[in-house]
Amino acid sequence: MSQWLYLSPHATGAMPWRCFWWRADGPLHQGDLQQAAADLGQQPLILLLPMEMASHHQVSVPARSGRWLRQALHSALEEQLIDELDSLHLAHGPLKDKRHCPVLALNRERLGHCLRQLEALGLQPMRIHIDADCLPLDQSRALAWDGRWLLGGTAPMRLALAPDELAGLRPLLPADLHWQGPQPPALEGLDPQHWQVDERPWDCLSLGSQQAIDLRQGEFLRRPRQAAPWRLALLGLLLAAAAQLLQSSGQRWYLEHQSDQLQAQSLALWQQRFADEGPVTDLATQIRAKQRQEVEESPGSADKLSRLAEQWSASHGALALVQRIDYQAGEGWSLQISAPAFADLQQLREGLIAQGLDASTDSSVRDAQGVSARLQIKE
Numbered sequence: 275m276s277q278w279l280y281l282s283p284h285a286t287g288a289m290p291w292r293c294f295w296w297r298a299d300g301p302l303h304q305g306d307l308q309q310a311a312a313d314l315g316q317q318p319l320i321l322l323l324p325m326e327m328a329s330h331h332q333v334s335v336p337a338r339s340g341r342w343l344r345q346a347l348h349s350a351l352e353e354q355l356i357d358e359l360d361s362l363h364l365a366h367g368p369l370k371d372k373r374h375c376p377v378l379a380l381n382r383e384r385l386g387h388c389l390r391q392l393e394a395l396g397l398q399p400m401r402i403h404i405d406a407d408c409l410p411l412d413q414s415r416a417l418a419w420d421g422r423w424l425l426g427g428t429a430p431m432r433l434a435l436a437p438d439e440l441a442g443l444r445p446l447l448p449a450d451l452h453w454q455g456p457q458p459p460a461l462e463g464l465d466p467q468h469w470q471v472d473e474r475p476w477d478c479l480s481l482g483s484q485q486a487i488d489l490r491q492g493e494f495l496r497r498p499r500q501a502a503p504w505r506l507a508l509l510g511l512l513l514a515a516a517a518q519l520l521q522s523s524g525q526r527w528y529l530e531h532q533s534d535q536l537q538a539q540s541l542a543l544w545q546q547r548f549a550d551e552g553p554v555t556d557l558a559t560q561i562r563a564k565q566r567q568e569v570e571e572s573p574g575s576a577d578k579l580s581r582l583a584e585q586w587s588a589s590h591g592a593l594a595l596v597q598r599i600d601y602q603a604g605e606g607w608s609l610q611i612s613a614p615a616f617a618d619l620q621q622l623r624e625g626l627i628a629q630g631l632d633a634s635t636d637s638s639v640r641d642a643q644g645v646s647a648r649l650q651i652k653e
Contacts, residue, residue: 278480279310282420283324296476311395320483321399325406328380330432334373347377365489378404378487402489406432408482414448418455419475594622606652614644
């Protein structure tokens with residue numbers, strides 16, 4: 275924030291305010307509110323009000339006032355102020371030793387009217403200060419500004435005095451006041467060491483405003499502007515659409531990532547099992563071709579069963595009765611058979627072997643009807 279607007283107490287004609295405004299390290303401008311609004315635009319600014327609008331007090335409150343600080347300030351100021359407290363706006367500075375703080379008191383209605391005038395011209399001050407409270411806190415100071423002398427800094431008072439008031443009030447002023455302005459004050463015996471030429475007193479106010487009491491407290495606290503309902507609804511829709519788009523993009527990326535991984539794994543497995551097939555150009559097409567080839571080369575279950583039946587007949591299969599038959603690809607046949615004698619089973623096994631089959635029997639059992647066994651024929 276680098277621009278300031280000062281409302282002078284010296285009215286001109288029908289205009290309620292004479293204004294000064296400036297930007298950091300820039301020249302001083304003077305005019306009315308309309309001119310200031312046209313020049314400053316709707317940019318953040320710091321508003322300075324004249325000391326004539328407020329009174330300054332040093333207040334002590336009970337220790338640990340905490341959230342009841344404002345009520346404690348009201349109680350402490352009740353006997354010091356002429357005006358009714360309900361008509362005043364109180365703005366306090368930081369607590370010192372948890373008990374003492376400076377307070378500025380000014381008419382609530384007048385401050386509100388001033389801010390409404392500014393708002394009507396598009397001027398929105400972010401902070402509000404009193405000019406005499408903006409003198410830097412490095413020493414006791416008296417600054418010539420707007421035809422008056424502002425007293426403040428580390429001095430215990432905040433005052434705005436006309437030049438002709440200085441001589442009469444000098445005995446009450448701090449002896450170590452540091453005076454600065456375009457011309458020295460008309461005081462006899464002024465120590466030159468306490469005087470400094472200052473052609474840009476507004477820079478001194480700009481510097482000190484960083485530590486001054488901000489009047490935007492309580493009911494004048496600046497609150498964020500509430501967004502219109504349709505803006506909130508539109509923002510909600512935009513956020514929902516963005517979330518949906520983000521979710522869709524995330525899912526798409528995840529699926530593509532998984533697909534790439536599966537493709538890489540399939541390619542590695544293909545090259546491992548069919549290294550002699552040559553380079554891979556279209557993995558999906560080559561897999562389908564390989565599947566068709568294996569189907570064409572591998573006879574179906576019906577063909578295998580028919581061929582087994584022929585080999586069974588040629589191997590004295592009539593001697594045995596098949597109770598159960600199972601087939602497992604890659605393993606072969608498993609038959610539960612029965613025959614009158616072990617010799618019949620042996621003759622059948624030898625006949626199958628003679629047909630070129632890998633046949634074996636196990637789990638042979640004799641009972642009253644004859645013998646039974648399990649016959650294994652491996653592929």
